[in-house]
Amino acid sequence: MDAAHIFRGNQRVGHVDPADRGLAYGDGLFETMQVHHGEIPWLDAHLQRLQRGAQRLAIALPDEALLRAEIAAMCANRDAAVLKLVVTRGVGGRGYAPPLHSDPTWILSLHDAPPPMQPLDIVWCETVLADQPALAGIKHCNRLEQVLARREVVAAGADEGLMRDTSGNVISATSANLFIHDGDGWCTPKVDRSGVAGICRDWLLRHVPVRETVLDRDAVQRSSAIFLCNAVRGILPVRRLDAREWPASVHIHALQRQLADAHPGFM
């Protein structure tokens, strides 16, 4: 990881204040973006999701022109990398009550691009996603559920893990959305009560016929093809989930080609 660039409002600062509300309460939002030949394929979509999250939580955002200029400067000359942006509500008091006005803290950090992945071996996580419409869909910084689930994935020696809600409906992987082919077409779980509305998921919803639906564990195990997706790695076919194995899918391959045509970073 390169040195992070830290800002408070419009000012570059040297350090995160220890009284930052991001640190105290996870009172913030983040975006994790692919950098390809100095650019971010879905930058507008990332910034739009950030704005939806900021509206929901009533967090002030950094000046967009300044944010875009900083991102462009950091990514220039980077062939392949990952850029992470964290925006918190900023500094403010000891209690839960947000200050009426506070300059947001924002942190940009560049990371190595992840290595290419083979089709995934995934597992079912026992950690559930709580039902919370007020926080569903947005990419906020309250992520202990994902941290606990990811520990299960690591313990199982798997590549990823699927999470269900408290009713047993399948929502997503720990850091990727889920798509299955049920024989008739593509389906992906709704994310209106838990989960994150992923940027790659949104792209697929706009460019491919997909039903947003409720999926139980059996529907996933029965599916004729299954993949995970996120904005860093694109479309990741699943090879194995527990005892079930899937052969390479022409349907998934076609989607991967369509995505790579639109955004060469996902070649």
Next chain:
Amino acid sequence: MDAAHIFRGNQRVGHVDPADRGLAYGDGLFETMQVHHGEIPWLDAHLQRLQRGAQRLAIALPDEALLRAEIAAMCANRDAAVLKLVVTRGVGGRGYAPPLHSDPTWILSLHDAPPPMQPLDIVWCETVLADQPALAGIKHCNRLEQVLARREVVAAGADEGLMRDTSGNVISATSANLFIHDGDGWCTPKVDRSGVAGICRDWLLRHVPVRETVLDRDAVQRSSAIFLCNAVRGILPVRRLDAREWPASVHIHALQRQLADAHPGFM
């Protein structure tokens, strides 16, 4: 607020690392403690709850002797104050997977004691507490629900607000536990699926006959006496909740006296 003391493992450091997992994911725990004549009334109970949280989340804790020595040094000569401790999993990577080993980050900060309060005017919050047994009871740093609820309290001009779970059961206030007298005796909501097992609540459960139960909104509105409590302010009688008003209660007064006898900081 005095300058915070920041540590990484056993080393005092100048700043919080911008890649701290507390900042990224709320991957941490905290305690908010009353300081009275240089001491913390329930220090052992706070450290025990911290330990339960650390076990649940598999977070390494700071060396206890060092932590206690730092707390003692910071609180010495402070007549009345609030001490906040945040412990995060530390620094570790871009993804949700926790590092196998990481030195915890811990931050101690001293704040002014809150002014004494009159009996409280409280409201019902619309923001619900999600059902999540994996995180219930412990004092972790994923607190966006409380932040959103507290915004409602501020908007209503109230002192505090009661939060319900997704089934409509009343769980707690945004930063205090709830006790009601139902005519037969004291009741407090269970905190095994959401909410925090408060330190003052625990003290009351050990020293007073109290039933841990499931309470709906009607039971609260019907109660013959009602108070909130936390480790900083002790027992706080409620005067008004929506249209209902409660007169001063001899039952609550007796509990306040019992608490003040045990811990003069709550006089």
